[in-house]
Amino acid sequence: MVDGVRVFHLEAAEGRSAFLPGLSTPTLGYEGDYLGPTLVAERGEKVRVEVDNALDEETSVHWHGMHLPAAMDGGPHSPIPPGERWAPEWTIDQPAATLWYHPHLHERTREQVDAGLAGMFLVTDPEEASLALPRAYGVDDIPLIVQDRSFASDGAFGGGLSMQFDGVLGDRILVNGTLAPYLDVSTELVRLRLLNGSSARMYDFAFADGREFDLVATDGGLLAAPVASSSIPLSPGERAEIVVALAPGDRVSLVSTAPDPALHAGGAAFDVLELRAGASLAASPPVPAKLADLPAPDAADAVTERAFEMSGHEINGAEMDMSRADAVVTVDTAEVWTVVNDNPLPHSFHVHDTQFRVLSIDGEPPPPRLSGYKDTIALEWDREYRILVRFDDYADPTTPYMYHCHLLWHEDQGMMGQFLVV
Ligand code: C2O
Numbered sequence: 001m002v003d004g005v006r007v008f009h010l011e012a013a014e015g016r017s018a019f020l021p022g023l024s025t026p027t028l029g030y031e032g033d034y035l036g037p038t039l040v041a042e043r044g045e046k047v048r049v050e051v052d053n054a055l056d057e058e059t060s061v062h063w064h065g066m067h068l069p070a071a072m073d074g075g076p077h078s079p080i081p082p083g084e085r086w087a088p089e090w091t092i093d094q095p096a097a098t099l100w101y102h103p104h105l106h107e108r109t110r111e112q113v114d115a116g117l118a119g120m121f122l123v124t125d126p127e128e129a130s131l132a133l134p135r136a137y138g139v140d141d142i143p144l145i146v147q148d149r150s151f152a153s154d155g156a157f158g159g160g161l162s163m164q165f166d167g168v169l170g171d172r173i174l175v176n177g178t179l180a181p182y183l184d185v186s187t188e189l190v191r192l193r194l195l196n197g198s199s200a201r202m203y204d205f206a207f208a209d210g211r212e213f214d215l216v217a218t219d220g221g222l223l224a225a226p227v228a229s230s231s232i233p234l235s236p237g238e239r240a241e242i243v244v245a246l247a248p249g250d251r252v253s254l255v256s257t258a259p260d261p262a263l264h265a266g267g268a269a270f271d272v273l274e275l276r277a278g279a280s281l282a283a284s285p286p287v288p289a290k291l292a293d294l295p296a297p298d299a300a301d302a303v304t305e306r307a308f309e310m311s312g313h314e315i316n317g318a319e320m321d322m323s324r325a326d327a328v329v330t331v332d333t334a335e336v337w338t339v340v341n342d343n344p345l346p347h348s349f350h351v352h353d354t355q356f357r358v359l360s361i362d363g364e365p366p367p368p369r370l371s372g373y374k375d376t377i378a379l380e381w382d383r384e385y386r387i388l389v390r391f392d393d394y395a396d397p398t399t400p401y402m403y404h405c406h407l408l409w410h411e412d413q414g415m416m417g418q419f420l421v422v
């Protein structure tokens with residue numbers, strides 16, 4: 001803490017990582033060779049992140065899921081030249097959640113993210129901290145950044161990557177930068193904070209033996225109550241917190257089952273993480289039956305409706321234009337946005353600055369797993385998603401926020417728009 005401000009430091013630099021025996025992979029990382037440190041801050045805290053660009057090219061850092069002023073958001077309007085520092089400052093003002101950070105350069109996001117620039121940003125708050133949930137970081141509360149990669153014979157990323165209309169798919173899974181990972185478990189319950197940190201691949205996470213788990217939180221924080229689940233689909237950028245029970249001696253793998261290949265890029269199945277329970281496990285209190293106050297979203301709160309049609313690499317028939325504001329919204333209001341994926345390709349919809357609620361999908365209430373705060377949602381083909389989006393606190397007539405498909409290849413191709421909050 002410096003003068004009441006929690007200060008973090010992130011230096012983006014080139015590195016080399018040993019993923020494969022005897023080979024070294026050129027990578028990018030924050031404060032290290034690959035990925036970046038988990039940043040943790042409490043609601044109400046003022047934070048400053050000193051980002052140093054030690055690359056020989058521009059970068060930017062976007063705080064995905066964070067509610068903050070547009071000038072601090074780190075989108076394509078905030079490039080950091082090589083050798084320079086950018087130090088955004090803001091006050092954390094949102095419920096406890098699993099957020100993340102990554103570069104967001106105009107037309108060049110995928111490259112830097114795929115090379116290793118990403119990390120988690122955990123927000124805590126007293127309400128979440130008062131619940132009997134696993135929260136010993138690295139012991140029974142485990143961040144999992146799941147990425148697909150391929151390797152050339154010299155160890156570099158890229159060999160064998162399939163470049164499709166949806167972007168780049170890898171044939172190996174890295175979790176927190178590790179191939180074929182396992183976790184030694186010492187408690188009866190483990191909380192896994194899953195982030196789909198891949199550029200294009202969609203996952204449907206489950207346990208190999210079919211065991212159920214509790215879904216306790218999504219992108220923007222806790223659900224009202226745990227949702228007993230046997231699988232959880234996540235498109236790029238989405239997060240889910242799950243709590244799973246183990247018995248002494250259990251060996252069980254978190255796997256990704258093959259999602260519908262027509263709508264989810266690449267249908268392959270993967271082992272993601274093996275959980276290895278010890279011979280005796282420390283007792284964990286049961287997951288609370290109530291997690292958070294989450295009033296049902298009410299479309300009557302909206303002052304305006306807008307429609308977004310995702311098609312090809314365009315939104316509403318246009319590619320991203322850095323100098324065009326696609327929407328101008330009024331600060332401290334809510335709007336209903338209707339989003340439709342018009343072609344049978346995998347797309348998603350991500351909105352900066354805000355956590356939205358899903359009102360309906362094709363006129364029906366969303367499934368329980370989509371009942372909480374979301375900032376990114378997978379769009380199945382030809383279905384109508386109505387979401388309630390709030391734009392609180394921060395007006396800025398010149399710096400826009402982004403909304404876009406979070407398949408990074410699509411985003412880089414221009415499947416993105418900008419909105420001003422005034
Ligand atoms: Cu995760 Cu606009 O980004």
Ligand code: CU
Nearest residue numbers: 063064065352
């Ligand atoms: Cu974002």
Ligand code: CU
Nearest residue numbers: 347405407410
């Ligand atoms: Cu897309």
